[in-house]
Amino acid sequence: MKRLLSILFLFLFLGKISFSQITFPKDTFDYFEMSLEQLIKMKAHGVPSELEELINSLILAASKRPLTARESPGIVTLITQEEIRNSGARDLIDVLRLVPGIDFGVDVEGVVGIGTRGLWAHEGKMLLLVDGQEMNDLLFATNQFGNHFAIDQIKKVEVIRGPGSAIYGGFAEYGVLNIITKSASDLSGISLTGTGGQMEGAMGRRNFNLSAGRIKKDFEFTLGLFLGSANRSDQNYTDIYDTTYNMAGNSDLNSTQVNVGLVYKGFSFREIMDLYQMTVRDAYDVSKPMAYPLGFKSQFTELKYSAILGKKKNLTITPKFNIKSQTPWQTISDFDTIVEDYSKAVQRYTGNLTASYNLTRKINFVAGAEAYLDKAQDNSNDTSVFSNGEKQVQYLNQAYFLQALAKTRFINFIAGARYDIHSDYGSAFVPRIGLTKKFKKIHFKLLYSNAFRAPSIENINLQDSSGMNPELTRVLEFEMGYQLTRKSIFTINLFDITTTDPIVYFYDDSLQTDNYMNSGGAGSKGVEVEYRIRDKWGYVIANYSFYSAEGKEKITDYEVPENTSMLLAFPTHKANLSAWFKVGKYFGISPTLSYVGERYGYTSIDSTETSVIEKFEPVILANLFVNASNFGVKGLTIGVGCYDILDSKYKFIQPYNGYHAPLPGPSREFLVRIIYEVKSQKKKRGK
Amino acid sequence: MNKLVKYCIAFGFFLMIFIGKTEKVFSQEKDYKVYTLFLYNFMKYVEWPDATGDFVIGVVGDSPIKQELMILSETKKAKGRKIVVQIINTPEDALACSMIFIPSSKSDQLKPIVEKIKGKPVLIVAEREGLAKKGAAISFAVNDEDVLQFDFNKSVLESQSLKIANLLVQLGELVGYFIFPI
Numbered sequence: 058m059k060r061l062l063s064i065l066f067l068f069l070f071l072g073k074i075s076f077s078q079i080t081f082p083k084d085t086f087d088y089f090e091m092s093l094e095q096l097i098k099m100k101a102h103g104v105p106s107e108l109e110e111l112i113n114s115l116i117l118a119a120s121k122r123p124l125t126a127r128e129s130p131g132i133v134t135l136i137t138q139e140e141i142r143n144s145g146a147r148d149l150i151d152v153l154r155l156v157p158g159i160d161f162g163v164d165v166e167g168v169v170g171i172g173t174r175g176l177w178a179h180e181g182k183m184l185l186l187v188d189g190q191e192m193n194d195l196l197f198a199t200n201q202f203g204n205h206f207a208i209d210q211i212k213k214v215e216v217i218r219g220p221g222s223a224i225y226g227g228f229a230e231y232g233v234l235n236i237i238t239k240s241a242s243d244l245s246g247i248s249l250t251g252t253g254g255q256m257e258g259a260m261g262r263r264n265f266n267l268s269a270g271r272i273k274k275d276f277e278f279t280l281g282l283f284l285g286s287a288n289r290s291d292q293n294y295t296d297i298y299d300t301t302y303n304m305a306g307n308s309d310l311n312s313t314q315v316n317v318g319l320v321y322k323g324f325s326f327r328e329i330m331d332l333y334q335m336t337v338r339d340a341y342d343v344s345k346p347m348a349y350p351l352g353f354k355s356q357f358t359e360l361k362y363s364a365i366l367g368k369k370k371n372l373t374i375t376p377k378f379n380i381k382s383q384t385p386w387q388t389i390s391d392f393d394t395i396v397e398d399y400s401k402a403v404q405r406y407t408g409n410l411t412a413s414y415n416l417t418r419k420i421n422f423v424a425g426a427e428a429y430l431d432k433a434q435d436n437s438n439d440t441s442v443f444s445n446g447e448k449q450v451q452y453l454n455q456a457y458f459l460q461a462l463a464k465t466r467f468i469n470f471i472a473g474a475r476y477d478i479h480s481d482y483g484s485a486f487v488p489r490i491g492l493t494k495k496f497k498k499i500h501f502k503l504l505y506s507n508a509f510r511a512p513s514i515e516n517i518n519l520q521d522s523s524g525m526n527p528e529l530t531r532v533l534e535f536e537m538g539y540q541l542t543r544k545s546i547f548t549i550n551l552f553d554i555t556t557t558d559p560i561v562y563f564y565d566d567s568l569q570t571d572n573y574m575n576s577g578g579a580g581s582k583g584v585e586v587e588y589r590i591r592d593k594w595g596y597v598i599a600n601y602s603f604y605s606a607e608g609k610e611k612i613t614d615y616e617v618p619e620n621t622s623m624l625l626a627f628p629t630h631k632a633n634l635s636a637w638f639k640v641g642k643y644f645g646i647s648p649t650l651s652y653v654g655e656r657y658g659y660t661s662i663d664s665t666e667t668s669v670i671e672k673f674e675p676v677i678l679a680n681l682f683v684n685a686s687n688f689g690v691k692g693l694t695i696g697v698g699c700y701d702i703l704d705s706k707y708k709f710i711q712p713y714n715g716y717h718a719p720l721p722g723p724s725r726e727f728l729v730r731i732i733y734e735v736k737s738q739k740k741k742r743g744k
Numbered sequence: 745m746n747k748l749v750k751y752c753i754a755f756g757f758f759l760m761i762f763i764g765k766t767e768k769v770f771s772q773e774k775d776y777k778v779y780t781l782f783l784y785n786f787m788k789y790v791e792w793p794d795a796t797g798d799f800v801i802g803v804v805g806d807s808p809i810k811q812e813l814m815i816l817s818e819t820k821k822a823k824g825r826k827i828v829v830q831i832i833n834t835p836e837d838a839l840a841c842s843m844i845f846i847p848s849s850k851s852d853q854l855k856p857i858v859e860k861i862k863g864k865p866v867l868i869v870a871e872r873e874g875l876a877k878k879g880a881a882i883s884f885a886v887n888d889e890d891v892l893q894f895d896f897n898k899s900v901l902e903s904q905s906l907k908i909a910n911l912l913v914q915l916g917e918l919v920g921y922f923i924f925p926i
Contacts (some may be wrong), residue, residue: 093785096778097915100891102882103775114890124888369917418893418917419873419886466873608771 059480062422068492106543108591111135116213118186118235120471120491121224121460122413127500130471130491132534132550132585134216138239140598141208143637143647145682145698145728147254147262148204148287153234154678155633156216157585157602161202162626163709163720166351166386167289167308167337169202173218173232174552175581175604175627177615177712179562181510184221184229187236188318190329193228194385195403195431198513201353204310205333207283209583209732210238218585220508220532223473223489226427226456230530231554233527238316241277246736254728257704258291259305271737281316282452291336292706292721294650296344297661297668304721307348309336327359328716329402342716349396352387356380371415380406390438398437403514406430419464420637422474427456430506433514444518452514453480469493477509477527481517485527487508498540502550506532512573516560521574528575530556531645555580561612562715578610581624595638595645602631614714616672617657626712628655628675643688647698651678658710658719668714682728694732701725773808778892779884780812783845783869786882787822789909790901792842792865799825802832802841802859804850805872813845835860846880848872854879865905876919881906885917895919 059340061697091099115123119131120673126133126255134156146152150169154160158174170179181198193200221229239248248268254261264285271278289308295301302365311334319326333353338345366372382404390398410426432451435441443450460473474488477486489506510528517525536550565572583604607622617623632652639645653676659668682698701707701724709720787799789889799822803810805910810829818833822842835856838844846854848871857868858879870880876895876901877883882902885893895914 089781089784089816091781093782093789093911093915096781096785097891097893099775099778099781099892100890101774101778101886102890103773113890420886 101118103170106591107593107596108544108546108589109540111137111589111591112538112540112546116215117237118221118224118278119217120462121411121458121473122421122462124462124469124493125495127495128469128493129539130469130489130493130502131217131221132219132502132552134218134587135214136214138212140596140635140637141211141214142694142696142732143645143682143684144635144649145647145680145684145696145700145730146208147252147310147595147700147726147728148202149206149208150202151271151649151680151700152208152214153202153216155598155600155635155649156218157587157600157633158218158583158604158631159216160627160631160653161709162333162712163716163717164711165339165341165715167335167339167386167720168351169289169720170199171202171234172627172712173288174583174602175419175606175624175629176231176554176556176579177624177626178231179712181228181516182231183234183512184225184232185234185236188238188316188327188331190327190359190379191225191228191381192331192355194353194362195381195383195405196385196433196513196515198228198387198511198516201333201335202361203289204262204264204285204287204333205312206236207238207266207281207285207312207314207316209248209252209264210268210281210283210316212237212243213241217478219504219534220487220489220506220530222485222487222530223475223506224458224460226475226477227509227527228486230508230510230528231558237277238281238318239268239270240322241270241272241279241318244279245272246270246734248732248734250732252728252730253725254287254700254726256288256291256305256726257724258303259288261291261723261728262287262310275322277318277320278385279316279318281314282449283312283314285310285312286450287311288723290721290723291432292724294339294344294721295718296660297716298343298344299661300344302338302344304338307336307338309334309348311335320327323362323363323365325359325363327358327361328356329355331355331357337447339717339720345395347395349388349391352384354387369415373413374474375409375411375413377407377409377411379405379409381405381407382544398439400436400438401433402436403431403433404431404715421462423458423460423462425458427458427524429454429561444520449516450514452512452517454478467494477511479511479527482512482525482527485511485529488680500536500538502534502536502537503671504532504534506534508532510560512560516573518571519571521563521565521572525560525577526558528556528558528560530554530580544592545588547586547588549584549586551582551584553580553582555609559612561614562713563614572738577612579612581606582609583629593639595636597636598632599634600632604629612713615712620657623657624712625714626656626658628654628656630675643685645684645686647679647684649678649682652676653678653707656710658708659714659716660718662716673708673710673719676707677703678705678707679703690733692734692736694734696730696732697729698728699725700728746913752897771864773806776807776809776812779809779845779871780816780851781882782892782894783813783843784816784820784822785845786869786912787827789912791907791909792867792869793905794865795823797821797825798828800828800830800841802830802844804832804844807845807847807849809845809847824867832857832882837862838866839919841866843867843869846872846875851875861904863905865901867904867906868900876900882916893917 116129119129217233221233250266252264267282287310290304313332315330407429409427460477471491487507538548556579585602587600605622635649637647656673684696871884873885875883
């Protein structure tokens, strides 16, 4: 407690120093000579403060027609490149951990996944988009975190902390992470980043990133190249059978990502190659005598055209074609038979046609259709087959969606729905309604959404005799925000999530087979609050989140027997504080703090082979990062910092009783980051 | 007192310090300088049948735009005519004006003013969106990106013998043919 208060007072002290640095620019421009053509580009409101610019920026992910963050029909956290860079975040875990309600847990084979609002969202419940490409693997619908994604390429992350199925379909049941990388105009040159991290007992990470962007007439080009190598941890891992090994050298996280974007007038092309290679020893329950490689290979291709039609340019028709090709969760059996062969290639071919029509400035309709074909091929060197008895399987899904938006003086009304029809598991219909409005300093949102999780290929493949249906969720959310001053805002939101027929994994001891089935229910309710202040001196973001599973149906393997309000792995109380203070012309200091409340997880088994649950005391993750920009050399930024200063040795807990012991995260890690940016001399073209 | 309560108190204390320390300024205000510049351009691109004497622009009630219009009247002329700013307290006052600006807070005055100036060459510009469908010749609108735009009602302009330049027609949005419940 004393340590926490000491850090808080340090922040306050720094904040007070910075308040004295406020300056106000003088307005000297003569507007009277402006032409009408120039005038029609002018803003209705005066020069926004930095905070107002942020909270009034358009959010792309929450509705098919972008709306400002305060009016968007979603509970949204917007993370900017500036915040990511200032904080010294090592990977997406560091970035997302600061978002209310979001935390991480371990699945199997050293893979760390995401949870939100107390619920495990790893398998098919949280959609991760990078430049519009769905990163979730098609076999189990998971995302893998830990030195995986190129955070140096990010322009902004839109975190929708609520369902997105009415827009995105079956991977967005609990939320959407929408990563948008820097465009050609953002880059307008080359940016190189090198990051080195050293944990107490091993190398933390060695990352390199290259981003480049160029605009020539109507042609825009971007390139992102990320090469990352890291250790998940340098601590000892002890499996449930009490076997211990050190994770240094046994928990490699190696990532190679290439992201190419081309834009010509209305055409756009995107190609992303994502190779994520881990080495793991923890396996599923009993740790292996030596480490083995676990691979995730993905390739994404998108071709899109946006045709803007009509005299008033009020109709936009966007045809889109995507190919996604993956080999996720790949393990190769070696001569020691450390691990079984698992090698399944899967492709998704998607065609999408979306029309957006502005009937008036305030009334918009979006309608469209989407169809995708999934094809999977089992290349494992064994006799395993899909549920159809063959080495190949394919499914077809068609979807239709509609959204209506009406903005009035008193309320913004948004209604939408998506209807999916799948060739194997049938149909899912998910409507949603949103009421939002901002009245000067106050805004509110009332949102009701249905969402679903589409059974993945392996869910269908491993379904039990009762069959497999989409998992359905109803979510009610209410948000209210109050802009305290032009530089600060306070928001509070309530949520209530109810999931029926969740898709649950179980192991059949008698047949010794993996299975999935729809069983029981799940859900949580809670509150999230956030305070933001942003000015010339820097910014402070403080948030707190709380969930309770009390009164909600629970999946037996996910519950905490001695505490009915909690669910495994995730703390009911979580608070974050992130700040950046400008110090002089060149320097900035960024402290970040995460308080992770009490958690529960299974750690071992007793003599009767029953899992033993354990309570984990609250953890404080404190970090400090200092940046020096353009100091001596223009375009050069050097940052140094320390993550987990208090050496809390955070562990990722498995959010279900799956016989996997908590997986240690990195220990205290010292970081150095060097960024060098060369901007093109030519004048940038604004978008 | 358990640890959680202590943490909550510390958190709340921290927030209150920051809230208390920030300057007490209202949320982002409208920039009436931009509105004034639009009005100035309307003076240039709308043709009045009788272009003699002072150009009187009336502001209904009290509005921050008055200060900006005063600056305009001191520095510019409307096609060679002196600009005079006048406050309108009753619909009768509107008869002496060439242009009238109705602030959002006075939108209920649109109907009596329209009735009073019926057929007369008085350009009514309303601040509130949608009023060009309800009798004003021009009304402002703000899009999602906070850009100030304007709608115009051609039939109202014609009934008041006001001619609008093609440039305004191209840049504004024609309304009046469809009625929506906004």
